[in-house]
Amino acid sequence: GQNIDQPTEMTATEGAIVQINCTYQTSGFNGLFWYQQHAGEAPTFLSYNVLDGLEEKGRFSSFLSRSKGYSYLLLKELQMKDSASYLCAFGSSNTGKLIFGQGTTLQVKP
Amino acid sequence: SAVISQKPSRDICQRGTSLTIQCQVDSQVTMMFWYRQQPGQSLTLIATANQGSEATYESGFVIDKFPISRPNLTFSTLTVSNMSPEDSSIYLCSVENTGELFFGEGSRLTVL
Numbered sequence: 001g002q003n004i005d006q007p008t009e010m011t012a013t014e015g016a017i018v019q020i021n022c023t024y025q026t027s028g029f030n031g032l033f034w035y036q037q038h039a040g041e042a043p044t045f046l047s048y049n050v051l052d053g054l055e056e057k058g059r060f061s062s063f064l065s066r067s068k069g070y071s072y073l074l075l076k077e078l079q080m081k082d083s084a085s086y087l088c089a090f091g092s093s094n095t096g097k098l099i100f101g102q103g104t105t106l107q108v109k110p
Numbered sequence: 111s112a113v114i115s116q117k118p119s120r121d122i123c124q125r126g127t128s129l130t131i132q133c134q135v136d137s138q139v140t141m142m143f144w145y146r147q148q149p150g151q152s153l154t155l156i157a158t159a160n161q162g163s164e165a166t167y168e169s170g171f172v173i174d175k176f177p178i179s180r181p182n183l184t185f186s187t188l189t190v191s192n193m194s195p196e197d198s199s200i201y202l203c204s205v206e207n208t209g210e211l212f213f214g215e216g217s218r219l220t221v222l
Binding site for chain 2: 031033040041042043044045048087089097098099100101102103
């Protein structure tokens with residue numbers, strides 16, 4: 001079957017680093033996506049990993065281990081505006097669709 | 111990238127009525143999808159809107175409840191039929207373009 005799991009909520013302090021983990025299971029894998037969604041807004045694309053390793057993009061980095069079915073999103077130098085829900089999703093090569101996790105609500109405190 | 115316009119952005123509906131949501135994309139795209147995001151939850155795929163043929167529905171979603179049109183490569187509609195309070199949700203149109211999935215702003219429906 002297919003499933004994907006990530007923590008429901010996290011809290012971090014402004015200026016700190018936070019890592020949001022995501023684990024998944026699928027028989028056909030076509031990449032791991034991270035999206036950011038502010039309350040009341042549509043999700044916006046953050047990153048895409050299809051090969052193992054770390055992809056860095058400014059303050060945000062995303063890591064993938066296909067053998068472990070594991071990814072994380074790393075946010076550095078946290079800012080208050082980073083308070084949002086972070087959605088992990090994998091692409092299913094069987095269907096061409098994205099399967100989303102429940103999302104992790106991150107609250108950044110001063 | 112792709113710019114997606116959805117309307118209405120929000121609506122309050124009466125039980126038993128139906129509402130059609132429109133999705134317009136600024137470029138021709140092959141893949142268009144409709145998602146639902148219930149309060150406090152993540153995105154659930156309703157169906158893939160296919161141009162020129164019937165939509166492909168996910169498990170738990172049926173055409174009678176969520177009829178979809180896709181008359182061309184830039185436009186699609188989703189109708190939520192015979193609404194009940196359980197249909198209160200955000201409905202999002204999305205398109206796949208160059209490997210990325212782009213989302214419209216969503217249509218927030220509240221059913222009384």
